[in-house]
Structure formats: structure tokens, C-alpha cells
Amino acid sequence: xxxxxxxxxxxxxxxxxxxxxxxxxxxxxxxxxxxxxxxxxxxxxxxxxxxxxxxxxxxxxxxxxxxxxxxxxxxxxxxxxxxxxxxxxxxxxxxxxxxxxxxxxxxxxxxxxxxxxxxxxxxxxxxxxxxxxxxxxxxxxxxxxxxxxxxxxxxxxxxxxxxxxxxxxxxxxxxxxxxxxxxxxxx
Amino acid sequence: xxxxxxxxxxxxxxxxxxxxxxxxxxxxxxxxxxxxxxxxxxxxxxxxxxxxxxxxxxxxxxxxxxxxxxxxxxxxxxxxxxxxxxxxxxxxxxxxxxxxxxxxxxxxxxxxxxxxxxxxxxxxxxxxxxxxxxxxxxxxxxxxxxxxxxxxxxxxxxxxxxxxxxxxxxxxxxxxxxxxxxxxxxx
DNA sequence: ACCTGAACACCGTTCAAGT
DNA sequence: ACCTGAACACCGTTCAAGT
Numbered sequence: 001x002x003x004x005x006x007x008x009x010x011x012x013x014x015x016x017x018x019x020x021x022x023x024x025x026x027x028x029x030x031x032x033x034x035x036x037x038x039x040x041x042x043x044x045x046x047x048x049x050x051x052x053x054x055x056x057x058x059x060x061x062x063x064x065x066x067x068x069x070x071x072x073x074x075x076x077x078x079x080x081x082x083x084x085x086x087x088x089x090x091x092x093x094x095x096x097x098x099x100x101x102x103x104x105x106x107x108x109x110x111x112x113x114x115x116x117x118x119x120x121x122x123x124x125x126x127x128x129x130x131x132x133x134x135x136x137x138x139x140x141x142x143x144x145x146x147x148x149x150x151x152x153x154x155x156x157x158x159x160x161x162x163x164x165x166x167x168x169x170x171x172x173x174x175x176x177x178x179x180x181x182x183x184x185x186x187x
Numbered sequence: 188x189x190x191x192x193x194x195x196x197x198x199x200x201x202x203x204x205x206x207x208x209x210x211x212x213x214x215x216x217x218x219x220x221x222x223x224x225x226x227x228x229x230x231x232x233x234x235x236x237x238x239x240x241x242x243x244x245x246x247x248x249x250x251x252x253x254x255x256x257x258x259x260x261x262x263x264x265x266x267x268x269x270x271x272x273x274x275x276x277x278x279x280x281x282x283x284x285x286x287x288x289x290x291x292x293x294x295x296x297x298x299x300x301x302x303x304x305x306x307x308x309x310x311x312x313x314x315x316x317x318x319x320x321x322x323x324x325x326x327x328x329x330x331x332x333x334x335x336x337x338x339x340x341x342x343x344x345x346x347x348x349x350x351x352x353x354x355x356x357x358x359x360x361x362x363x364x365x366x367x368x369x370x371x372x373x374x
Numbered sequence: 375a376c377c378t379g380a381a382c383a384c385c386g387t388t389c390a391a392g393t
Numbered sequence: 394a395c396c397t398g399a400a401c402a403c404c405g406t407t408c409a410a411g412t
Contacts, residue, residue: 005376030405041405043377051405101331102285102338136341137332137356144288144331145324151289154323169324172363179362192395217386228386230396238386 009047013057020095063109065089068116075120090146125181196234200244207282245283250296252276255303262307277333312368
């Protein structure tokens, strides 16, 4: 008799993310997730292939938080909004976020974010052939900063200082993008 | 009767690093390290406080691999050598390297590397008050790229492509540094 | 279809004991 | 001082069973 499921994958992932945020990746055990859902650990295996799959799911969940910026913004503001989203997500989920840097970005949500950056770079005038390269460098710089900050590598610095750092990082990347755009124009 | 120790901390860390390199962080168990040293798991606890301390030790070990570049080089070559060292270390130790981004860089070896960057930035003419800021941004960009590459985020790209990416990243950072230096000069 | 319960192999770590 | 051996609480995961 097919009864309604008490848990589903997205509820499972939401609770798992909450545990990781509150108590770290080590505390994120199958038993802890199950307890929070009022269910036996084994019940999770119907919705998730195992712990590794659960972690993949969390990375995926983070990716959905990087809401693409509203269309119609100038490219530099567009990238600024996206970068701020990413940084905010890192601060909210310091345990899970570092995993993002460690797995291939081939899922639909990863592509969506990447495509938003592509669009901004094209609008900035970066030659088509250079767009993927520029996206990789810009993204790794932003992710590297976000991971460093969230994981506490800069813990002796004030919030004000880190905000300033981030602004300057974005200015550096914007200049880089403009320089790339210039190579595409005549002269 | 004090007999010579069969193992010491540095031999322990060296074997642990080898396991992580060959089989990943998950395979790096106390039992695996002990077996490799021909000893009981419990013997490790005389040289290491536990698994967390072991991981800290591995990060420390990686830091010692970033040999500071020979003195007397022009600043841009100096930074280039250092960046290449860091990238090479990341490729050798893809499992352990990401941990570097996640802990505060407060150890002597971390300082040594940072001081080498400071020296190069001063030589480049970056105003004293801006040196730490510029170091943070340059380092996170390089580390972000190294982690991404080593952990396979760019796995569909060729070695040639990644070498080109890295060159362009360094050029971008060099331009950033020169721009910072210019703000210190008159005009 | 969805969840439970018992069981297994393994994990990090403690403690007391050996030499 | 250095290592061993037995023991503990916990971990992810399997399998077969319930409804």
C-alpha cells in the first residue's frame, strides 16, 4: 500500500545542510540526519545513495542559492551581484562551501551560474574565444576568496577589512575583463 | 629502558601523505598509517594527538614544500617561481592541498611563504600599508586556481590549456600589483 | 513504496598493561 | 619512553523483514 513518503530528498538535504551549518561536516552523520527527520538511519537510503551522494546533493543545493542576477543590469553590476551572492552563501554554509571548489561543475545549476557569467563577459566585450578562459579565472578567484573567508583563513581580520578586500578583488577582476575586451577591439 | 623510537612524527607524516596521495583522504585512517609503519594503530598516538592533528601536520608538511624562491630575482619572477611551486605541490597532493585554504595561516612555515610575497610586493613598489591586502588577494587567487585544478574541477581541460590559464592568471596579478605600486608613486 | 531491525566491518580513541 | 592488546562508542552500509 503506497503511503505518502514521510521524507523526500529535498527535505533530507535541507536538514543535512542545517546540521552541517550548525555543527560542521564531522557531525553530519547519517544517524544525525535521520534523527532530525524522526526516522531510522536506513530510511535515508531510499532517497540518497549514501553519504557521498548526500554531500553531492548539498553542493548542488548551494549552487541553487546563487540566484542569477536580474537581467538588464550593466555587466559589472551583474557580476558584482553574483559575486556577492556567492560570498554570502559561503558565509552561511562555511562547512559545505569548500566542497564546491573540489568537484567538477557539470550540473545544470553550475551551468546556469556559469552561463550568467558568460553573458556578462560577452556584454563587456570579451572576444568569444576568450570567454571560457576568463570565466574560469574570475570564478576561481571569487571562490578562492569566499572559501578562505568562510573557512576562517582570515579570521583575525575584521568584517570591514574583508568587505574592503572583496571590493578590491572585484575591481581587479573588472579591470582584467576590460583589458580582455580591449584586445578584441581594433587597435 | 629507553629504546630508540621505531617511528617519529616526520616519518609518520611522510607515510600518511603518501597514503593520501595514492588513495585519498578517506583511505587515510590511523590503521592504514600504522600498518605502513609496521606498528599498532595505538603507537601513533605517542607522536600525534589524533587524526585532526595528523591532518594539521600534513598541511604543515605541504607548506614546507613551497621553497622560497632564490633571493635577487626580479619581483615578478620571484612571485612566478613561488606560484609555480604552489601549483606543483597542489598537483602532487590533490587530496591534502584543499585543506590549506581552510585553516588560518599562522604557523612559521606559512609566515615564511607570506613574507616572501611581502618582500616581492615591496620590491614592486606597493605602498607599505597596502602590502598585506595585496598579499591576501594574490594568494587566494593562486590557491583557488591550484585547488580547483588539483581537485579536478577543470578535469575536461588539457594540461596545455591549464598552463595557459595559469600564465594569464599570473599576468593579471602582475598588472594588479603594478597598478597598486603606481598609486604609491607621485601622480 | 517506504520504512524498520538486526547485523557486519570498520573507525577513532580510552585505558591499563607490558618491556 | 615507547609500544601492545583489549575494549568502547560510533560509523556507513548490507540484507531481510515488515506494512
